[in-house]
Structures are given as C-alpha cells and as structure tokens.
Amino acid sequence: MYIFNRLTVVPKLPEKIKGIQEIADNLWWCWNTESLKLFKKIDKELWERVEKNPIKFLKQISQTKLEEVSKDEDFLKEYNKVYSDFKGYMENNNTYYMNNYEKYKNKCIAYFSAEYGLDETMPLYSGGLGILSGDHLKSASDLGIPLVGIGLMYKEGYFNQKIDGRGNQLTLFAKSDLDNMPIKKVKDEKGRDLALYIDIENTKVMLKVWEINVGRVKLYLLDSDTEENSSKYRELSYRLYGGGREMRLMQEMILGIGGVKLLKALNIVPNLYHMNEGHSAFLIIELIEQIMREKQVSFEVAKELVKTMTAVTVHTPVPAGNEIFDIDLIERMFDGKWDALGISKDTFLSLGMTPNDNYKKAFNMGVFALKIAGKKNGVSKLHRRCF
The missing domain is CATH 3.40.50.2000 (Glycogen Phosphorylase B;)
Incomplete structure (x- = not known):
C-alpha cells in the first residue's frame, strides 16, 4: 500500500509586512478598497490571475517579490496605514x-x-x-x-x-x-x-x-x-x-x-x-x-x-x-x-x-x-x- 501526503510550500512573509496575513484571513478586506490595492501593488499580474483572492495570492507570490516590497518605502507606508486601520477597526470600541x-x-x-x-x-x-x-x-x-x-x-x-x-x-x-x-x-x-x-x-x-x-x-x-x-x-x-x-x-x-x-x-x-x-x-x-x-x-x-x-x-x-x-x-x-x-x-x-x-x-x-x-x-x- 502506498501512502501519499500533500505538502504545500508557501513563501515566508518578511517581518516588516507579516501583518498582511492577518488582513487576508479576515474578510474585512473585501469591503476595504485600500487593502485590495495593497495586494494588487505587490504583483498586479498574479492578483488578477488568482481572481483577487488574498489567501491564494499569498500562497503563490514569489519570495523575491515579497522581499522587494518589504524594502520599498512607498509600499511600506501604504502597508503600515492599511494594517493600522485594520488593527484599529478590530480593537475599536467606539462604535455606533x-x-x-x-x-x-x-x-x-x-x-x-x-x-x-x-x-x-x-x-x-x-x-x-x-x-x-x-x-x-x-x-x-x-x-x-x-x-x-x-x-x-x-x-x-x-x-x-x-x-x-x-x-x-x-x-x-x-x-x-x-x-x-x-x-x-x-x-x-x-x-x-x-x-x-x-x-x-x-x-x-x-x-x-x-x-x-x-x-x-x-x-x-x-x-x-x-x-x-x-x-x-x-x-x-x-x-x-x-x-x-x-x-x-x-x-x-x-x-x-x-x-x-x-x-x-x-x-x-x-x-x-x-x-x-x-x-x-x-x-x-x-x-x-x-x-x-x-x-x-x-x-x-x-x-x-x-x-x-x-x-x-x-x-x-x-x-x-x-x-x-x-x-x-x-x-x-x-x-x-x-x-x-x-x-x-x-x-x-x-x-x-x-x-x-x-x-x-x-x-x-x-x-x-x-x-x-x-x-x-x-x-x-x-x-x-x-x-
């Protein structure tokens, strides 16, 4: 009898942008346009190919691309803004x-x-x-x-x-x-x-x-x-x-x-x-x-x-x-x-x-x-x- 296991290898998120996984794991992104723009900015072609699916996107993105954007000051500025908005949204009790x-x-x-x-x-x-x-x-x-x-x-x-x-x-x-x-x-x-x-x-x-x-x-x-x-x-x-x-x-x-x-x-x-x-x-x-x-x-x-x-x-x-x-x-x-x-x-x-x-x-x-x-x-x- 042969026993087969499936092994999935995914890229490792650089420390500076690791919070992007938290965003992907919460459907908050689907009604927050700035978060969608963030994923698209990493790799526009892949983003369209995976039909704007953040989970799938982060599994298929190249390690090289992740390393590049983690050193891009403009991207980091946008990332920090979106991640801060997400954390603030989740932790804010000042609601209607x-x-x-x-x-x-x-x-x-x-x-x-x-x-x-x-x-x-x-x-x-x-x-x-x-x-x-x-x-x-x-x-x-x-x-x-x-x-x-x-x-x-x-x-x-x-x-x-x-x-x-x-x-x-x-x-x-x-x-x-x-x-x-x-x-x-x-x-x-x-x-x-x-x-x-x-x-x-x-x-x-x-x-x-x-x-x-x-x-x-x-x-x-x-x-x-x-x-x-x-x-x-x-x-x-x-x-x-x-x-x-x-x-x-x-x-x-x-x-x-x-x-x-x-x-x-x-x-x-x-x-x-x-x-x-x-x-x-x-x-x-x-x-x-x-x-x-x-x-x-x-x-x-x-x-x-x-x-x-x-x-x-x-x-x-x-x-x-x-x-x-x-x-x-x-x-x-x-x-x-x-x-x-x-x-x-x-x-x-x-x-x-x-x-x-x-x-x-x-x-x-x-x-x-x-x-x-x-x-x-x-x-x-x-x-x-x-x-």
Missing part, C-alpha cells in the same frame, strides 16, 4: 452600537440564513437573499452590533451558467477550494474538530463546523461532509438549493436544528434568533425542546418563550422563498419528535399549515416561522399585504 446601546453590550443576536454573499471568492450564495445576508454581517461589524452568523458550508456552492454554441444553458458546478478560503475548522476544548449530531430519519448525522471572520463578526458554517456520515448525508453539504425536496428539507434541518445546537456547544446564548427567510425555521423546534428540558415546562409554555426570542424577515411570497414540503416527508424526517415534545402529531404538523393548505397535505416553512416568531418584518411594504 457602544455609543448608543452600551447597556446592551452583553446581548447577542444569532442570525440564520441559507446563503451568504460575502465575496466572489466565497461561493456561498445565489442571489439577493445571500447578498442581503452578507451585507447584514458587514454592517453589523461596522456598527459594532454583537451578532453571530449561522449558515451551511457548500462544497460546490451554487451553479454557474454557460451558454453553448446552440444557445443552450449549461449548468456547471465547481468544487470550492477550501484551502484558499479564509476559513478554519472550529475546535473543541481538547483541540479536536468540534462535532455535533442531529437526528434525521432517526439517524445520527455528524456535523463539523467552519469559522469565518467577517470583520468583527463570526460566521459559522455547518458541514455534513464527514467520513462518519453515509454519502446520502455527506451530499447535503455539496450544493446550495441542490437536489430534490428531501435534500432541501434535510439541509434546512441542519441549518435550524444544527445551528441552535452549535450555539449551545459554543456557550453562546443569543437574546434574539433572527431567521432570514423561513429556511431556518426548524430552529424553533430545537429551542422549544431545549427550553422544555432545561426549565421543565410544557410545550405551550416553551413555545411562548420562544416567541419572545425570535424574529423572521420575509423576502418574497413566491414558492422559492417559502419552502413547502409534503406532509409525508415531514412525518418521515421528524418521526417521533412530537412524542418528545409531548404533543400530538397533528399539533406538530399544524405548526406549518394554514386553512388553505388542503388540510394536512403541506408544511409551509414561511407559515411556520411567521406563526411562532415574535417579531416579523419584510424587505418592502408590499410584503405586508402578501402575508
């Missing part, structure tokens, strides 16, 4: 939030979204929902709002479109280059990869977790693509909005249920759980179950408590933004959950139904989120008439 809401400095918001549009080098989004989510994290960082993001790690992201010679659209998926993304695995107290487990179809599915620094804000991404899982569950972390209804439902179970379990494992106690669209609404189930267990209260009492700590933002009334699942599928995935909650199956299923849902045939994630969340808003006034 602290200046106006200091009494809430120990509060925390958990922000859940199925996609995040942060930068082209991070293919974790498909459109407007993701761009809004990404901007929320960046704005929270700039304002100093104590927020943590929860999402899913997609190894292939969303598809790229290509038109062939006959005018047909081709759907292309490219595997994400994790080694060249500003991410790292979350570890437990013993230095091992943090492992979470959620029940799907009465099967224990293991989740690993990735961490991304978005300025001052942490974004955690759940990942089921681990050797401990069967291929069926590993594939849940492959594509954004990929697969059939079963895959979409399981992805949303990971996002909502797994996200709440993750916060518990990290000892993060949010005062508000914000659902960006209904994809993450299963977080409600996990919160209710945790409260019932810890406070020894009934389902109804726990549900009312969850109302006080949840909010949902509605983006669109069309089906793509309001997942609807067949009741048979919900029953199979959550088999026995109603017993654990001390309620009937019909009561459980009714959480995602309206009188117009053809009676026990459809479970609407948007309806579920809107029924339970204590705070509700939309991205336009039009949504007020739609729901």
Whole structure:
C-alpha cells in the first residue's frame, strides 16, 4: 500500500509586512478598497490571475517579490496605514452600537440564513437573499452590533451558467477550494474538530463546523461532509438549493436544528434568533425542546418563550422563498419528535399549515416561522399585504 501526503510550500512573509496575513484571513478586506490595492501593488499580474483572492495570492507570490516590497518605502507606508486601520477597526470600541446601546453590550443576536454573499471568492450564495445576508454581517461589524452568523458550508456552492454554441444553458458546478478560503475548522476544548449530531430519519448525522471572520463578526458554517456520515448525508453539504425536496428539507434541518445546537456547544446564548427567510425555521423546534428540558415546562409554555426570542424577515411570497414540503416527508424526517415534545402529531404538523393548505397535505416553512416568531418584518411594504 502506498501512502501519499500533500505538502504545500508557501513563501515566508518578511517581518516588516507579516501583518498582511492577518488582513487576508479576515474578510474585512473585501469591503476595504485600500487593502485590495495593497495586494494588487505587490504583483498586479498574479492578483488578477488568482481572481483577487488574498489567501491564494499569498500562497503563490514569489519570495523575491515579497522581499522587494518589504524594502520599498512607498509600499511600506501604504502597508503600515492599511494594517493600522485594520488593527484599529478590530480593537475599536467606539462604535455606533457602544455609543448608543452600551447597556446592551452583553446581548447577542444569532442570525440564520441559507446563503451568504460575502465575496466572489466565497461561493456561498445565489442571489439577493445571500447578498442581503452578507451585507447584514458587514454592517453589523461596522456598527459594532454583537451578532453571530449561522449558515451551511457548500462544497460546490451554487451553479454557474454557460451558454453553448446552440444557445443552450449549461449548468456547471465547481468544487470550492477550501484551502484558499479564509476559513478554519472550529475546535473543541481538547483541540479536536468540534462535532455535533442531529437526528434525521432517526439517524445520527455528524456535523463539523467552519469559522469565518467577517470583520468583527463570526460566521459559522455547518458541514455534513464527514467520513462518519453515509454519502446520502455527506451530499447535503455539496450544493446550495441542490437536489430534490428531501435534500432541501434535510439541509434546512441542519441549518435550524444544527445551528441552535452549535450555539449551545459554543456557550453562546443569543437574546434574539433572527431567521432570514423561513429556511431556518426548524430552529424553533430545537429551542422549544431545549427550553422544555432545561426549565421543565410544557410545550405551550416553551413555545411562548420562544416567541419572545425570535424574529423572521420575509423576502418574497413566491414558492422559492417559502419552502413547502409534503406532509409525508415531514412525518418521515421528524418521526417521533412530537412524542418528545409531548404533543400530538397533528399539533406538530399544524405548526406549518394554514386553512388553505388542503388540510394536512403541506408544511409551509414561511407559515411556520411567521406563526411562532415574535417579531416579523419584510424587505418592502408590499410584503405586508402578501402575508
């Protein structure tokens, strides 16, 4: 048997500019134009070739180039300015939030979204929902709002479109280059990869977790693509909005249920759980179950408590933004959950139904989120008439 190991040789950053790695490891650079100019100035041709990816750039830049710029007084002046701005940004407590809401400095918001549009080098989004989510994290960082993001790690992201010679659209998926993304695995107290487990179809599915620094804000991404899982569950972390209804439902179970379990494992106690669209609404189930267990209260009492700590933002009334699942599928995935909650199956299923849902045939994630969340808003006034 032959055993192969991969060895990556990277250039060593000169002492005078070693802080540039810190900048590359934090997505702050993607909305700070001066930092982008800094990378470009080192090697314009390489910068364009790596598609403006700082991590990849620093791995491929020649040692000679690094030595040259570390002795260039004009470059050092620019570097020192950018690095000073970055350190000042990260360490500054003189933020809008602290200046106006200091009494809430120990509060925390958990922000859940199925996609995040942060930068082209991070293919974790498909459109407007993701761009809004990404901007929320960046704005929270700039304002100093104590927020943590929860999402899913997609190894292939969303598809790229290509038109062939006959005018047909081709759907292309490219595997994400994790080694060249500003991410790292979350570890437990013993230095091992943090492992979470959620029940799907009465099967224990293991989740690993990735961490991304978005300025001052942490974004955690759940990942089921681990050797401990069967291929069926590993594939849940492959594509954004990929697969059939079963895959979409399981992805949303990971996002909502797994996200709440993750916060518990990290000892993060949010005062508000914000659902960006209904994809993450299963977080409600996990919160209710945790409260019932810890406070020894009934389902109804726990549900009312969850109302006080949840909010949902509605983006669109069309089906793509309001997942609807067949009741048979919900029953199979959550088999026995109603017993654990001390309620009937019909009561459980009714959480995602309206009188117009053809009676026990459809479970609407948007309806579920809107029924339970204590705070509700939309991205336009039009949504007020739609729901």
